[in-house]
Amino acid sequence: xxxxxxxxxxxxxxxxxxxxxxxxxxxxxxxxxxxxxxxxxxxxxxxxxxxxxxxxxxxxxxxxxxxxxxxxxxxxxxxxxxxxxxxxxxxxxxxxxxxxxxxxxxxxxxx
Numbered sequence: 001x002x003x004x005x006x007x008x009x010x011x012x013x014x015x016x017x018x019x020x021x022x023x024x025x026x027x028x029x030x031x032x033x034x035x036x037x038x039x040x041x042x043x044x045x046x047x048x049x050x051x052x053x054x055x056x057x058x059x060x061x062x063x064x065x066x067x068x069x070x071x072x073x074x075x076x077x078x079x080x081x082x083x084x085x086x087x088x089x090x091x092x093x094x095x096x097x098x099x100x101x102x103x104x105x106x107x108x109x110x111x
Contacts, residue, residue: 023092031099038104063101070097
């Protein structure tokens with residue numbers, strides 16, 4: 001997939017996106033992708049593993065755990081990015097994790 005990345009600019013030029021549009025669309029797609037991974041017993045590693053373990057052991061919803069961890073990362077990023085960009089990023093993280101929180105439940109996929 002990474003070998004195809006240079007080809008994308010020829011067919012889909014991504015020169016100028018509104019940051020809010022990009023945050024909403026990108027995080028919605030990522031939220032769906034995370035749901036697919038969780039549904040099939042996978043994860044992206046890192047905070048995803050922690051969230052799934054806390055959901056399994058303590059019953060905490062993985063989406064809410066991820067929301068807290070992602071917002072902590074965004075808060076830490078304020079030292080390096082503008083406050084406006086941090087707010088857009090926080091909104092995107094909230095959207096992504098609300099999608100996960102509302103659609104992924106422990107034991108939901110057991111037949």
